[in-house]
Amino acid sequence: MSNEDNENQDSNEQAQTEEKEQEEKASKKSKFTFKCTRCDACCLERGPIPITMWDLELWARNGVIANFLPYLEVYTRPNGTVDLLLKPMPSEKKEETEKSPEEALKQTPLEDLLNEKCPLYNKEQEECLVYENRPLSCRTYPLDYDGTHFSIVDVDCPGIGQEGMTKEDLKEMRDTAKQMNFELTRIRIALPVLNQIISRNVMMDLMRQNMEAMSKMSDEDRQKLEDIFKSAQGDQ
Structure with a gap:
């Protein structure tokens, strides 16, 4: 092997060594370490x-x-x-x-x-x-x-x-x-599915409560409520 070949081989080995050292340094530098200090x-x-x-x-x-x-x-x-x-x-x-x-x-x-x-x-x-x-x-x-x-x-x-x-x-x-x-x-x-189900159930429950309340109202109270609705519509 000629002197030139030896020099090229030595140069390549040195470059590889330096590259490996740089990779190790980068790996060490980027290593994630953590321990909670309870700083709150x-x-x-x-x-x-x-x-x-x-x-x-x-x-x-x-x-x-x-x-x-x-x-x-x-x-x-x-x-x-x-x-x-x-x-x-x-x-x-x-x-x-x-x-x-x-x-x-x-x-x-x-x-x-x-x-x-x-x-x-x-x-x-x-x-x-x-x-x-x-x-x-x-x-x-x-x-x-x-x-x-x-x-x-x-x-x-x-x-x-x-x-x-x-x-x-x-x-x-x-x-x-x-x-x-x-x-x-x-x-x-x-969540979106659950939210829709819950919202629907809440609305159904409110409607049921309203219907129950209406069924218990007297004819006089029901007429008063209808008059209020008509008055509100007339003001719009």
Whole structure:
């Protein structure tokens, strides 16, 4: 083998070694590590939390669904997607001090609650009131999976980069993120159908109640009601 061939071989080996080192550095740099620091930032400023069928089934099994019901809301996004959300508590305002949490929730647009705290987080005691039954979304935060790729939904989360995550921990977190994606898809398929069924049943129930009320009215009261309807139509 000539000196030129030796030089070319050495050059190729060196290039391969450098390329391998760069790949190892890039792999090490991009490795995802996470350990919750219990800073509570995600509980205080998370905003609306998506709820899945998995969550509803868990709460039903454990008999705690009543704790969540006051804060659940069906929300239709601009793209037509229907989500079930755990709606945050609005910040206290002077004009809302005498209103109940339920009234405040109903009157506050979802868009105004994007940075508000979870309604089931106790700020004074710095603890989640339903930790053992926390939603699936909280269990995988800040890791997200869109069906193809993993991503970080909160790059400022203090837990990112913390040491102590084992391979088993990483696998569990990724599996949970995948499960979240699956369960979110499942409830988005079911919600529109369930919403229609519930709405229809509510309307049927209201009609039945109206018919029962009408049947119990006296002829005089029924005539008064008809006069009111005629008067209202005449004013239009």
